[in-house]
Amino acid sequence: MKKLSKIYRKVENFFFNSSNNSEFLSFFRIAAGVVILLHFISIFSDFDQFFSSKSIVPPDIMATFHQDWQLTFPIIVKQIENIGISEATTIIVTKTAYILLCVCIIIGFFSRISAFILLFIQILLMKGSTFFIYGADFFTSMSLFYLILFPSDSYFSIRNFFKSDQKKEHNYMPIKRLFQIHISIAYFFSGFDKLMGFNWWNGESIWKAIHLPYANRDFNFDFSWMADHSFILILVGWSTIIIEMCYPLFVWIPKTRKAWIFLTISMHIGIAVVLNLYYFSAIMIVWNLTNFYFESPSIVTSKSSIFNFLQRKKKNVLTLIES
Incomplete structure (x- = not known):
């Protein structure tokens, strides 16, 4: 029993000991946000050729590689068009939102919420353009997932300037x-x-x-x-x-x-x-x-x-x- 209790304490200390520094949180938030933003800016001018109805690979051909129940960016665009909003407007809003959410993550302004919305948009884009995605896109999704889990905007963030209460321990x-x-x-x-x-x-x-x-x-x-x-x-x-x-x-x-x-x-x-x-x-x-x-x-x-x-x-x- 003593050996089991020692093992349990070691496992508990390994997973729950909070003695390590928190510098990695702000580093991960800023560095990941910058990489994701630069990645998106690199394809900004070619966005329509990847994700619109005028894509290099037509959306109907791309649709053969995902299930009918899966939400993709082309499906969302069509649904929005049904209520009178053009595809061009949706694309402009998506581009703007993507960049603004990246900036919110970098500066630490409600990073968890920003990462959640950005992850949703990023997955919509990925699922609708399977021919153009590669390893960086998958690790971008996983990075955003960890940004949702981590309290990364609790340290070295602009959000701290708007908080009147004391910083909580995480x-x-x-x-x-x-x-x-x-x-x-x-x-x-x-x-x-x-x-x-x-x-x-x-x-x-x-x-x-x-x-x-x-x-x-x-x-x-x-x-x-x-x-x-x-x-x-x-x-x-x-x-x-x-x-x-x-x-x-x-x-x-x-x-x-x-x-x-x-x-x-x-x-x-x-x-x-x-x-x-x-x-x-x-x-x-x-x-x-x-x-x-x-x-x-x-x-x-x-x-x-x-x-x-x-x-x-x-x-x-x-x-x-x-x-």
């Missing part, structure tokens, strides 16, 4: 642990999936990736020399597998945490530069920093830690005076 650790476990599982199975096929063992997947039609357009690196040095492709392939599969192990160990975060972020920077997947890489870097960069035990943030810290300083001063 125990956000269960959600943070869920977030940390989430990213650990995602990396592990991403690496495990690569391990199952031989294409990553012999470097073939790396060779194909760097020669994709949409890849390497911004910097135009010459990778032809790698054909005579295939061991580099093999090394990169296995390095990716090891970084991802070992992520749940080494990122939780304090001594190896920073090194593994550095390796993971370096991997995503490489993906951004070579494959031009800037927003996917950016959102993954934000996830890594949010979850584990602020885990340093040396940072004093909780009330009890501050009290103990001041007590130690007081004792040191008294010792110096007595001596």
Whole structure:
């Protein structure tokens, strides 16, 4: 029974101990909001070609990839048109609302409500344009979901200027642990999936990736020399597998945490530069920093830690005076 009680206390402390700092909350809110806003601005001028009735892929063809009961942006547009509001007006309102909601998240003005509405709009857009979505869109949805769960606008936000009452204490650790476990599982199975096929063992997947039609357009690196040095492709392939599969192990160990975060972020920077997947890489870097960069035990943030810290300083001063 004693062993069980110890295990229970450890599990309880792991999920509910709120001694960690809250800096990650404001960082995640601002960084995720900025990435989501920039991602939307990058497609702002092409919005009609992706999501309107004049889309590159006609809406009726796109509709074959989702169920009739699913709400999508084209369906919402049609319903609004039935009450006399044109598609152009709906699109303008949607664009404006998307940007304003991102700004509200960034500045911390009712971030949870803003994230909830923005998530609804973003899913409507995603479900109505399955041909154009990729990893960044899915991680955008998940980021907005965590922004709904986290009390992120309780710290370093404009909302605090409008609150006359005292700041409430929030125990956000269960959600943070869920977030940390989430990213650990995602990396592990991403690496495990690569391990199952031989294409990553012999470097073939790396060779194909760097020669994709949409890849390497911004910097135009010459990778032809790698054909005579295939061991580099093999090394990169296995390095990716090891970084991802070992992520749940080494990122939780304090001594190896920073090194593994550095390796993971370096991997995503490489993906951004070579494959031009800037927003996917950016959102993954934000996830890594949010979850584990602020885990340093040396940072004093909780009330009890501050009290103990001041007590130690007081004792040191008294010792110096007595001596």
